[in-house]
Amino acid sequence: MKDDVVQTDRRDFLKLGATAAVTSALLTTGAYAAGSDEIKVGIIGCGGRGSGAGEDVLRAAKGVKIWALGDAFEDRAKGAQRHLEKEAKDNEDIKKFDNKVEVAGRVFTGLDAYKKVIDSGANYIILATPPGFRPLHIEATINKGLSLFTEKPVAVDAPGIRKVLEAYESAKKKNIAVGAGTQRRHQTGYLEVMKRIHGGEIGTFVGGHCHWNMGILWKTPRQKDWGDLEAQMRNWYNYTWLCGDHIVEQHVHNIDVINWAAQAHPIGVLGMGFRTRTDPQFGHIYDFFSCDFEYADGVHVASTCRQISNCDNNVSEGVRGSKGYAECNRYRINGKSVMQGRKDNLPYIAEHTDLIASIRKNEPINELKNVAESTLTAIMGRMSAYTGKPLTWKQALESRETLMPENLAFDMKLETPPVAMPGKTKFV
Numbered sequence: 001m002k003d004d005v006v007q008t009d010r011r012d013f014l015k016l017g018a019t020a021a022v023t024s025a026l027l028t029t030g031a032y033a034a035g036s037d038e039i040k041v042g043i044i045g046c047g048g049r050g051s052g053a054g055e056d057v058l059r060a061a062k063g064v065k066i067w068a069l070g071d072a073f074e075d076r077a078k079g080a081q082r083h084l085e086k087e088a089k090d091n092e093d094i095k096k097f098d099n100k101v102e103v104a105g106r107v108f109t110g111l112d113a114y115k116k117v118i119d120s121g122a123n124y125i126i127l128a129t130p131p132g133f134r135p136l137h138i139e140a141t142i143n144k145g146l147s148l149f150t151e152k153p154v155a156v157d158a159p160g161i162r163k164v165l166e167a168y169e170s171a172k173k174k175n176i177a178v179g180a181g182t183q184r185r186h187q188t189g190y191l192e193v194m195k196r197i198h199g200g201e202i203g204t205f206v207g208g209h210c211h212w213n214m215g216i217l218w219k220t221p222r223q224k225d226w227g228d229l230e231a232q233m234r235n236w237y238n239y240t241w242l243c244g245d246h247i248v249e250q251h252v253h254n255i256d257v258i259n260w261a262a263q264a265h266p267i268g269v270l271g272m273g274f275r276t277r278t279d280p281q282f283g284h285i286y287d288f289f290s291c292d293f294e295y296a297d298g299v300h301v302a303s304t305c306r307q308i309s310n311c312d313n314n315v316s317e318g319v320r321g322s323k324g325y326a327e328c329n330r331y332r333i334n335g336k337s338v339m340q341g342r343k344d345n346l347p348y349i350a351e352h353t354d355l356i357a358s359i360r361k362n363e364p365i366n367e368l369k370n371v372a373e374s375t376l377t378a379i380m381g382r383m384s385a386y387t388g389k390p391l392t393w394k395q396a397l398e399s400r401e402t403l404m405p406e407n408l409a410f411d412m413k414l415e416t417p418p419v420a421m422p423g424k425t426k427f428v
């Protein structure tokens, strides 16, 4: 058995998801305990979050190397390379682990960069492109048998969610670890609140609220040499096929907290929203959504998300129980802090520490179903608001609407889709 272990290529080991027998041999030989089995990270989508997640994973555990980078655009891939190389040189938290960035010859660009990263020998893939591409990239990563960290949200439409749920089942069968960028699930204060909610401290779930209300976000003005596709991809936040609209892209975090507390997804929604902004650089997304999510047993949760400047901001989640009230984001139950002097952790790092530990122990965590359900909750709210129709979970999950344009190419013609009009826009 020991010889088998010695002959096992470490990359293949992580790729295939080790069998319990092989792992127990490794554990007894101490290979993982020594932290020597290398995590070779391939990052797909090298913008703000991709670079940030690269830094986070380097600070998360020993034995981590940034191995390959992939982005649709060369300036983004090279920018991430420069950023990460500098961090690895200067950042004490990375240096203490002796983690490195070694991507020479493995910086890929173009719409097929994801395939090259997946085939590069990396064994731990980080997905941080705009979410429209996520189902395709998740499917390719799991098909190849690689460990995965996927940013949220994981899709923008129901066909994408169905693909992700298939990938979840496949990852489970193959023993592949999957972490998701719903980092509140790795944050000390939230974990403590949830432990108490699930332990019955506020009784049974009878209602709640969640909000992400803030000012208008960003736009990237079109440059002369950009075709339609590049202009939309670089300004992705403002296009529903790429972003899902802000209820999906951003409010998914707060919705996920409610689903986590409820240990369930809603059974239906009545959603409203609209857009008043007129600047075409803001694409066709809405300014606000307001949803009444219904969970089993007649439990209702109010959700709002708004991106209109000069209004009051509010990013919060609250859960009402039969015996009390949890202010999740304030870490308070019935008005009292649950932290008792404890400090919060760094959840963006903790999510990688937890994922890597689960890989090395061969007890792979798999967060794909949770994040897929929270993403579909948000998509369902958007579909209800866009069409003016209340929807059930089943209707939303079975929706046939695919938002991604066919045959993407940088020289294609691509109009901005119309702004959805409740009462006119059809549910498909």
Ligand SMILES: NC(=O)c1ccc[n+]([C@@H]2O[C@H](COP(=O)([O-])OP(=O)(O)OC[C@H]3O[C@@H](n4cnc5c(N)ncnc54)[C@H](O)[C@@H]3O)[C@@H](O)[C@H]2O)c1
Binding pocket: 044, 045, 046, 047, 048, 049, 050, 070, 071, 072, 073, 076, 077, 110, 111, 113, 114, 128, 129, 130, 131, 133, 151, 152, 153, 181, 182, 183, 233, 249
């Ligand atoms: N968990 C969090 O708190 C958190 C915070 C910020 C962003 N995010 C998520 O991370 C993702 C990226 O957000 P960001 O702020 O980094 O955006 P960004 O625009 O800074 O980066 C996205 C990158 O993906 C690249 N890209 C686009 N399409 C691609 C494709 N098909 N193949 C390869 N590369 C492609 C872009 O060129 C860009 O460099 C989003 O899903 C966002 O919701 C999560």
